[in-house]
Amino acid sequence: MTIADLITTVTEGAVPMRVEAADGSVVGSSDEGLTLRLHTERALRYLITAPGDLGLARAYVSGELELVGAHPGDPYTALCALANWNFRRPPLSEFPALAQQLGVRNLLPPKPPPQEAPSRIRRAVNGLRHSRTRDSRAIGMHYDVSNTFYEYVLGPSMAYTCAVFDKPDTSLDDAQYEKFDLVARKLGLEPGMRLLDVGCGWGGMARHAARNYGVDVVAVTLSAEQAAWAKAETERVGLAEHVTIIHGDYRDSPGRDYDAVSSIGLLEHVGVANYAAYFELLRGKLRPGGRLLNHCITRPDNKTSPMPGAFIDRYVFPDGELTGAGRIIAEAQDAGFEVRHEENLREHYALTLMHWSANLVANWDACVAEVGLPTARVWGLYMAGSRLGFERNVVQLHQVLAINPHPSGEADFPLRPTW
Structure with a gap:
């Protein structure tokens, strides 16, 4: 044969x-x-x-x-x-x-390429799933690849989350600006407020809030490379007085009585079983009337297993988990939040991935020189496949806006949305 x-x-x-x-x-x-x-x-x-x-x-x-x-x-x-x-x-x-x-x-199976993470069972040597040690290793595998590589792929914004496009031909940089600004507007940021940004990445949201809204920000990331880049960039643009970048676990975020919390692309790494603790912790960080904006990839239903496909789990986001927006909203409500708004940006993420893929193609030789051909192939495959997934409604992207209500029931929220 x-x-x-x-x-x-x-x-x-x-x-x-x-x-x-x-x-x-x-x-x-x-x-x-x-x-x-x-x-x-x-x-x-x-x-x-x-x-x-x-x-x-x-x-x-x-x-x-x-x-x-x-x-x-x-x-x-x-x-x-x-x-x-x-x-x-x-x-x-x-x-x-x-x-x-x-x-x-x-x-007989050949030995996998060295870019492949161990199976979930073998990862147990690094602790239980979503323990601090194991989360740190998983985050490091994906986000500590190379800041230079990410600069080539993401462009000047260094935003590695879904952008928001006013129209299909909006530039990626303008769409990423609008994403950060939409989050800021939904949170009702005003001068003098305090913002906690968990899972801050390279600090784009933190700098946007400080520069454009006069907000003081504490921003936390578990990636050492992201934290180093974010600190240097924050100092370079003269915002270090208003933005504090912390390399650490979101569970160790300092302070209380924040006016707002932004979580952009973190929940995918938290684990569905930990949602209750996640929302309880973030609610405990907010003053009464303070707002939370949660922005994350979701599934189109709430019954599919949260575990990712084998390629994503082994090559892209080890231990990542996704579920539907309904489960996220239910967990936020059960933690005491009042959910005020929800928005699906699925098509926007397909457009975002199209731009990232185009950047990878345009900078292909430099990217291969930076991280090696196999890793560059992983990113090309994962971004193109993810774009297809968002287009075909295999995955979605939801923003959920919630409030920590006053004990009296007051929400400090306008009668109609202002964003």
Whole structure:
């Protein structure tokens, strides 16, 4: 049996692109300008021994599978075609014959690429999921790759969260400015207020609030590289008197009686089982009448397992978890918050990812020189795949605005939204 024969056996309908295998066999059409090229027998072993996105990622990241016709910094068109590939699971009666034709060697998994994180079970040596030690390692794997690399991909804003676009052709920098400003407006920031920004990244929200709203900010990130960059940039732009950057766990955020708390892209790393403690902690940081804006990726329902797919878990966000906006709102309410507004920005994140992918393509050689070809391939694959996920409503992005009400029930909130 050739590899092309095997692909035909497990495909229902037409193969959506040309496939060129290491054994010289070919299947499918190149009419769409796309070719999936398996350079080695090892690539096939990756695909067979880890079906789904993990096997594909292993072969692609290692360079043993190539998507010809799609730039590795933005393989979006190839992923669209792959998403339309209809596979069929052979019946049990066919397995013995298939196993015999494939040979024992092809049923043994090769060693994963070094960019892959250990399995969830093996990560337990670093502590229970979402313990401080294990969270620190997980955050470091993703965010401490290279500040220079992120500068190439994110652009001047250094904002690594969903932007807000007034129209489709709005620039990325303008859209990221609008995201920070929308958060500030929803929080009702005014001069002299105190803001706690948890999961602050490279400090974009903190600097925006201090520069444009006269707010004093305490900003916390668990990434050492982010904290170092944010401190240097805050000092460079003359805002160090009003912005304090802390390298640490959000659970150790100092102070109380803040006027507002912003959490932009943190909840994905907290763990669903820890939502109650998360919202209780943040409510305890707010004065009565203070506001919380929670901005995070979500699922389109509240019943799907919060665990991510294997590729995201092993290569992108180890221990990350997602659930629906309903679960988030329920947990916030149960912690004593009064939820006042909710907004889904799903299409905005697809546009944001399109811009990041374009930046990666434009700076491809420099990015590869900075982090290496396999890591650059991981980011290209993950951003293009995430864009497709937001477009197809596999994932969403929700902002939830909540208030810590006064004991009397007063909310210090206008009759109609002002933002």
